[in-house]
Amino acid sequence: MIRRAIRRLLVVAVVGVIAALAWVPMMVGDYGLSFAINIASYTVLATAWSLFSGPTRYVSLATVAFFGIGAYSSAIFIELLPWPVVLLIAAGAGMLVAVIVGLATLRLTGVHFVLFSFGLAELIRQLVTWFEAKGTRPPGRYVFTDMTAAHIYWQLLALALLVFGVGILIGRSRFGLALQAIGDDETAARHSGIYATRIKIVLFVLSTVFMSLTGAVMALRWTYVDPTIAFNPVISFTVLTMALLGGTHRLYGPLLGVVPLALLLEYLVARFPNYFSIAVGVVFLLILYAMPRGIAGLVDRLVRKPA
């Protein structure tokens, strides 16, 4: 009885929070909305990253590869096709690359996968640069749209809700269990009947689709993209740091990392723009030493709930 009442209260609270978040563009000014867009985009990216990398412990530095593919899909097709079709192209292109990469690399483990994922992002950046140069185009593309900052924010908010919804569904399914088993001991998981490679590829592709869609939406915000912006490796490292700061063993963990780190980075960019990357590195090291399970790990300890 009490449990049911708590659950109802929780549902009401969640709906209330979502409504409040949807109301943000009407409540804050341009700067506030710009910051909200930043938070929303990193929430999608870090949660999507954690969806796959959290349980499997495959540390991916390829976030920006898929983000950039989405951004370039927007830049190329925004003036040619209706927006929903552009989003489908962004998701499809990211998915295609993710399937190929997944088939080729998800048999790798540990540091090999980390290095490959980093190399992949760089490779795609170089390929795009080469392709653009070959077409004798100027290095960048302008992204013209009628959509306002509020439209962009709402789309990112919808993506964030979707990634949480998918995360909840996976967590409750046999695949969530399988991912954790794979992360703990892949050999034992395979001998438990778990088709590990297939599951890893499906989850990897799913998480990268969210990254590509975020890139597609964020390109509208930037209005101009070139390979150094769209495939900037700092995005991958920031997402990784946010996810680890929040904690990857809980679905809400990355969100707990996004908000404080986004605030910190906002402050640093404004006050010490040249030391931004150093700050990300220092935060990363502090997390590894002081909070290996992130903020969500501290929350767990406070409520004494085993992970």
Add this chain to the structure above:
Amino acid sequence: MSAVLEVDGLTRRFGGLVAVDGLGFSVASGEIVGLVGPNGAGKSTVLNVLSGVVRPDAGSIAFLGKSIIGRAPDRIARLGVARTFQPARSFASLTCHDSVLTSLAFGRKRLWGRVARDEADRLLDRVGLGRALDSLPGQLAYIDHKRLELARALALQPELLLLDEWLAGFNPAELEGGIGLIRSLGEQGIAVLLVEHVLETIQALCHRCLVMNTGRLIASGLPAEVLAEPEVVRAYLGEEGDA
């Protein structure tokens, strides 16, 4: 008794070393067969080949009449071949209950929901871990790791169970319980192939015994007779052995 596993001419080389050399044997439904031999005889390689970890270089393996050579470990597990490891492997972040759920969810019957949860409880109870449903492997004693691994193997509802020194490290009281448990699995119709070092355990538990040395099968038959054969004694104790 019908043959669950039929192995013929099985050979596996690692570079110049022939780890398994033309091995042939069968295990029938409900039969408990011991696989013994000195260190380096090739016993673990046999289990690895049967469970799909490594591919044989030659020979055939028929499980329920069908070849399983070239099949991935997860496919072989889903067909009904379960195994344990030495040392036992476990999922550090999953409770005992959830660990067993993985095999139920991806095993032969793909159980999920309440049915699976009830079955996980029952299996943990059967191996003696009914009190530790919500414990993480890190909180378990060494022997309980082995119990958990066996519960996971049984959750696959196997026709063939491969045990790699599952009874090693048990104290006498635990050993008695462990032998009773494996015997009950045989009575249930599961074919059991167990690698074991303690010969008394083999004598107490196994219907038949296979002895390997340097990759070859050097004897097979009733445990009491086989373990007394001069070649087996020599393989275990060396040429001068008189113990």
